[in-house]
Amino acid sequence: MADKTNKERLAAIETSIIHIDKNVEKIATNNINQWKQINKNAQNIAGIKGASGVIAGIVSMIMAGIMTYFFKTK
Numbered sequence: 814m815a816d817k818t819n820k821e822r823l824a825a826i827e828t829s830i831i832h833i834d835k836n837v838e839k840i841a842t843n844n845i846n847q848w849k850q851i852n853k854n855a856q857n858i859a860g861i862k863g864a865s866g867v868i869a870g871i872v873s874m875i876m877a878g879i880m881t882y883f884f885k886t887k
Contacts, residue, residue: 817825
């Protein structure tokens with residue numbers, strides 16, 4: 814294999830830089846979309862946790878009422 818000239822090396826470097834620039838834009842766009850999805854998932858999880866907390870509170874109050882009723886009647 815013959816050694817490349819400086820112009821050929823520079824052309825190869827320039828081509829590599831162009832490809833890197835294009836990929837950086839794609840990666841940045843993918844990262845933005847990934848973070849949007851992560852934030853959406855976190856909001857959904859928070860909503861589910863909030864709803865389950867309310868349900869747990871209601872169940873606890875009902876159980877406390879039932880227990881109080883049975884212990885007072887004895």
